[in-house]
Amino acid sequence: MKKPYFLSLTIPYVNASPHIGYALEAVQGDAMARYQRLCGKDVFFVFGTDENSLKNVQAAQKAGKPVQEFVDEHAEAFRELETILDLSNTHFIRTTEQRHVDGSQKLWNLCKKEDIYKKAYRGLYCVGCEIFYAPEELENGLCPEHQTRPDVVEEENYFFRLSSYQKELKQIIGDGLIKVYPDSRKNEMLALIDKGLEDFSISRSLERAHGWGIPVPGDPSQIMYVWFDALTNYLTALDFHKEQSSPYTSYWVQPGEEKREVIHVLGKGVARFHLVYWLGMLLSAGLQLPTSEFIHGYITVDGQKMSKSLNNVIHPKKLVETYGIDAVRYYFLGAISAYQDGDFSDVRFREIYTSHLVNGVGNLTSRILSMIEKYQNNLIPHKADDLFDTVGFWKKYQEAIERFAFHDVVHNIQTLVTALDTTISEEKPWELVRKGQPVEALFYRLSEGLRHLALALLPIMPQTAENILVQLGLDPKKMDVLSVEKEWGRLEPGTRIQRAEEVLFPRLTS
RNA sequence: CGCGGGGUGGAGCAGCCAGGCAGCUCAUCGGGCCCAUAACCCGAAGGUCGCGGGUUCGAAUCCCGCCCCCGCAACCA
Numbered sequence: 001m002k003k004p005y006f007l008s009l010t011i012p013y014v015n016a017s018p019h020i021g022y023a024l025e026a027v028q029g030d031a032m033a034r035y036q037r038l039c040g041k042d043v044f045f046v047f048g049t050d051e052n053s054l055k056n057v058q059a060a061q062k063a064g065k066p067v068q069e070f071v072d073e074h075a076e077a078f079r080e081l082e083t084i085l086d087l088s089n090t091h092f093i094r095t096t097e098q099r100h101v102d103g104s105q106k107l108w109n110l111c112k113k114e115d116i117y118k119k120a121y122r123g124l125y126c127v128g129c130e131i132f133y134a135p136e137e138l139e140n141g142l143c144p145e146h147q148t149r150p151d152v153v154e155e156e157n158y159f160f161r162l163s164s165y166q167k168e169l170k171q172i173i174g175d176g177l178i179k180v181y182p183d184s185r186k187n188e189m190l191a192l193i194d195k196g197l198e199d200f201s202i203s204r205s206l207e208r209a210h211g212w213g214i215p216v217p218g219d220p221s222q223i224m225y226v227w228f229d230a231l232t233n234y235l236t237a238l239d240f241h242k243e244q245s246s247p248y249t250s251y252w253v254q255p256g257e258e259k260r261e262v263i264h265v266l267g268k269g270v271a272r273f274h275l276v277y278w279l280g281m282l283l284s285a286g287l288q289l290p291t292s293e294f295i296h297g298y299i300t301v302d303g304q305k306m307s308k309s310l311n312n313v314i315h316p317k318k319l320v321e322t323y324g325i326d327a328v329r330y331y332f333l334g335a336i337s338a339y340q341d342g343d344f345s346d347v348r349f350r351e352i353y354t355s356h357l358v359n360g361v362g363n364l365t366s367r368i369l370s371m372i373e374k375y376q377n378n379l380i381p382h383k384a385d386d387l388f389d390t391v392g393f394w395k396k397y398q399e400a401i402e403r404f405a406f407h408d409v410v411h412n413i414q415t416l417v418t419a420l421d422t423t424i425s426e427e428k429p430w431e432l433v434r435k436g437q438p439v440e441a442l443f444y445r446l447s448e449g450l451r452h453l454a455l456a457l458l459p460i461m462p463q464t465a466e467n468i469l470v471q472l473g474l475d476p477k478k479m480d481v482l483s484v485e486k487e488w489g490r491l492e493p494g495t496r497i498q499r500a501e502e503v504l505f506p507r508l509t510s
Numbered sequence: 511c512g513c514g515g516g517g518u519g520g521a522g523c524a525g526c527c528a529g530g531c532a533g534c535u536c537a538u539c540g541g542g543c544c545c546a547u548a549a550c551c552c553g554a555a556g557g558u559c560g561c562g563g564g565u566u567c568g569a570a571u572c573c574c575g576c577c578c579c580c581g582c583a584a585c586c587a
Contacts, residue, residue, distance in 0.1 A: 010587085050587090121585065132586065157585080183527075188514055192584085195513080201585040226587070268514090270587050297515090298581080305581080335535090337523075340515070341581080348522070351536060359549055367546035374545075411524085411534070418551095425543070425551035433545095503547050 002042035006251040006262045007033050008234050009047035010270060011095065014074035015059035018081055019306060020332075020344060021267070021299050023316035027332045028296055028406060029265040030087045034459035035401050037088070040481035041261075044251045046237040048093035049075040052213040052229045054204075067212055071096060084317050086325045086462060093237035095214075095229060103236030104229050105217045110285035115161040121201050125153040158203040158222060165280040166197045172289065173275060179292040180275065181404045182339040185268065189275045200277065202228050231278045234264065234290075253288060262290040271295050294404040297341035314344065326461035327353050327505065333460050334410030350508055360417045361453070362504035365468055367424060368446045369499045375433050376443055380473070380495040383448075384441035386488040388419050390452050394486045397456055406460075413456050420449050447472060448491045455485055464504055473497045 009029045012022050026047065033045040051071040060070035075094050081087060093100060108116070123132035126148065133150055170193045172178055173186060180186035203222040204213075213223035232240075238248035254260045266274050274293055282289050298305075301312045319328050327349075335352045336342025372378060393416055400408035424446065432439045454468035466476040473495040479485060 013587085053587095123585070159585085184515070191513065195584090198584075204585095225585075227585095230587085267587090269582080272584075273587060300580090303580095335522085340523095343522075345522095348536085351522095355536065358547060363547055363549050365546090367550075369546090371545050407524085414535080421550055422552090424545070428543080428545085430543095430545050505547080507547060507549095 002040060004251045004254055004261070005036045005041040005043045006238075007036070007043060007045045008237070008264050009089075010264075010266045010274075011048045011050040011093070011230060011233050012078065013053055013055050014049050014051055014071050014078060015053075015055045016308075017074070017077050017315060020314045020316050020319065021306060022078075023081065023085055023319075023328070024299055024332045024336070024342075025265055025267060025296055026081055026085055026087055027329050028294070028338060028404065030085065030089070031329075031333055031406060031459040032263070032265070032294075032401070032404065033088055034462060036261075038458060038479075038482045038485075040483075044091065044238070044247060045089045046091040046093055046234075047081075047087075047089055048091075048233055048237065049078050049095065050230050050233075051075060051094055051096045052224075053226065054209060054212065057210045057212045068096070081316065084320050084325070085329065088462075091237050093233050095233055095236075097236075099239060099241050100233060100236040101214050102241035103239075104214050104224060104232040106241055107232050107235060107281065107285055107287075108224070108228050109217055110287070111160075111281065112284050115164065115284040116158055116202070117161065118156055119159045119199075120154055121157040121159075122152065122154040124150040126150045155205050155208070157201045157205075157225070158216060158219075159199045160202045160227070160277075160281065160284075161199050162197045162277065162280045163199055165283055166193060168283060169193055169197070169276060169279055172279065178275070178279070178289060181292065181294045184339070185271055185275075185295045189271060192272055193276065197276065197280075200227070201225060227273070227277055227281065231273065231281065235287075260288065260291055262288070262292075264290050264293045266293065266295055268295055268297055294338075296338060297336075299336065300341060300343045302345045303343055319349075323349070323353060324505075326464045327357055330357060330410070330461055333406040334414075336407065338404050338406045353505070354508060356414065357505040358507050360414065361457070361464065364417055364420055364453075365450065365471070365504055368420070368450050369471055369497055371429055372443055372447060372497050373499050375429065375439060378497050378499070380447055380491055380493050380497065381440035381444050382493045383489050384444040386448075387423065387445045388416065388449050388452070390449075390486070390488050393452070393456075401459070409456075410460060413453065413460070416449070416453055416456065420446060420453070423449075444491075444493070447497075448488065451491050452486070452488075455482070467500065467504065471498055471500050 007029060009025055012018065029045070029047070033043050037043045056071055057067050060067040063070055079092060082089060125132050170190065173180065173189055173193070180189065202225050203216050204225045206221050206223055209223035214229045216222040216224055235248060235252065238252055239246035240248045242248070252262055264274055279289055300306065301314060304310060304312060306313050316328065331349055331352055334356070335348065372380070393412065396412050397409060400412060427442050429439050429442055432442070450468065451472055451474070454465045454472070457465035469476045472491065
C-alpha cells in the first residue's frame with residue numbers, strides 16, 4: 001500500500017483575479033506533490049478558495065452582483081490555475097461548500113469549552129472600509145482610505161484562548177516536532193511566541209458580516225471570523241465533517257502509520273496564522289498537527305511590491321500565453337529563491353528563458369537526439385557505464401527538494417546540462433565517426449544522461465520532461481518509482497528514439 | 511532600544527547556522543568547435559564580501575557598535 005502524503009496550498013480571497021504571487025506558491029506546491037508521487041506516495045494535493053470573507057461581499061457590491069454569483073465566477077478564475085499552470089492537485093475546496101460549513105462548525109465544537117469565550121471587542125471602525133483600524137494605521141486620526149474619522153465600535157465577539165497554548169506551541173516549534181522551512185521563519189515564530197500570545201477574536205456580528213459566512217454553532221447572531229472559517233479548509237477538504245471513515249482518516253490521521261506526512265505550503269504573510277493560531281486551534285480540538293510547513297517569500301516586480309496602485313500586478317495567465325507553462329514554472333522554481341523574496345522582471349525572464357531553456361535544456365536535447373538519429377540510425381546503442389556521477393546528482397537533488405529548496409534543485413539540473421554539453425564538446429563524436437572510431441558507448445552515456453535529466457525535470461517542468469522521455473522512445477505513463485528509475489542503465493539498447501519535429505523551447509523573436 | 515529579512519565583481523544571487531584557496535547564473539572580452547535552436551566548450555578581465563572595532567594562526571562566516579534598503583508591526587491574512 002502506498003504511503004499517504006497530504007499537501008495543501010493556502011486559499012486566497014476571490015475578490016481579485018489571481019496574480020503571480022499565488023502562482024509561485026501553486027507551482028512550488030505542485031513540484032513537491034509531483035516529486036512525492038514520483039517517489040511512490042499517495043498524494044492528496046488540495047487548493048481552493050476563501051469565499052466567506054467580508055472582502056468578497058464588498059467586492060461583489062462594487063461589481064453590482066449577488067455575492068454568491070460573484071464568488072462563483074471568481075472561484076472559477078482561481079480554479080483555472082489548474083490548467084494554466086498544469087497543476088496536479090487532486091482536490092479543490094471552496095469555503096462556501098456545505099461540507100466546509102459542517103466541518104468548520106465541527107472543529108469549533110471540538111475545541112475545549114474553556115478555550116472559546118465571549119468578550120467585548122472594541123476598536124476603531126471605518127464605515128466606508130467596513131474594517132477595524134489600529135490607531136497607528138490612521139493618518140492624523142483619519143481613515144487612510146476615506147479621510148474620515150473612524151467610529152469607536154464595541155461589540156460582543158467570541159475569542160479563542162490562544163494564551164493557554166503559548167508554552168506548548170513554543171515546545172512544538174522549538175523542538176522541531178513540526179518542521180519549518182526555512183529556519184529563519186522558525187526563529188521568527190519562536191520570537192513571536194516569546195513575546196506573548198494574546199487571545200484572538202473568532203467571530204463577528206451577523207450584521208457586520210452582512211449575513212455572509214458560517215454561523216457560529218449555537219449562536220445565530222454571530223458569524224465565524226476568518227480563522228475558523230478559512231484555516232479549517234485543510235480538514236474539510238478531507239471530508240472532516242463525516243462521522244465515519246473519510247480521506248481525513250487516511251491522510252490526516254493515518255492510523256498505524258509511524259511517520260505521518262501532512263504539509264502546508266504558505267506565504268510569509270500568513271506564517272503566524274498557520275504556526276500559531278492554527279496549531280492552537282488543533283491542539284484545543286485534540287487533533288493531530290501538520291508535520292511540516294514550508295513558507296515561501298513574496299514576488300516583487302522590477303524590485304517593487306506588487307500593488308494595484310502601482311499598476312504592476314502580473315497575471316499568470318498572460319505570462320503563460322506568452323512564454324508557455326513550463327518556462328513560467330521554471331522561472332518561479334529556479335530563478336527565485338524558495339526561501340526569500342524574489343524579483344520578477346520581463347528582462348530577467350527572457351534572459352533565463354533563452355540561456356537556460358533555449359540554449360540549455362532545449363538545445364542539448366536536440367543535440368543528443370539528432371546525433372542518435374544521424375549516427376546511430378535512431379537506435380539506442382549498447383550500454384556503457386555512468387560518466388556523470390548520477391548517484392551523486394540524485395543525492396543532491398533529493399536532499400534539496402526535500403527541504404523545498406527548489407532553486408538548488410534547478411541549479412543542480414543546470415550542472416547536469418553543462419556536464420552533458422561539456423562531454424559532447426570534449427569527446428567530439430562527429431570526429432570519432434569521421435575517423436571510424438567507436439562511438440556507441442558515448443552515445444549511450446549521453447542518451448541515458450538525457451533520460452536522467454528528463455526524470456529530474458518531471459516535478460519542475462512536467463510537459464517538457466515527458467516530451468523528452470517520449471523522444472527517447474520511453475512511455476512516461478509506464479514509469480516506475482524514482483528509486484528504480486534513478487538507477488543508471490534503465491534505457492534499453494535497441495530502443496528507437498522518436499525525435500520530434502518541433503523544438504522544445506522556441507527562440508524569442510523580439 | 512518593536513520584529514524579521516537583506517546589503518558579496520556590471521545585474522541577480524549562493525556561501526554565513528557547524529571560521530580555512532570568494533562561488534553560481536547572466537552580461538563583457540579572447541580562443542576553440544561545427545553534432546545542435548547562430549546553439550555548445552575553454553580561457554580572461556572584473557570584488558576593500560555596507561562601515562568601524564574585537565576574537566582567532568586565520569573572519570564574508572563568530573562577537574560588539576553604526577549606516578542604508580525592504581517587508582511586517584499582532585482582532586487589518
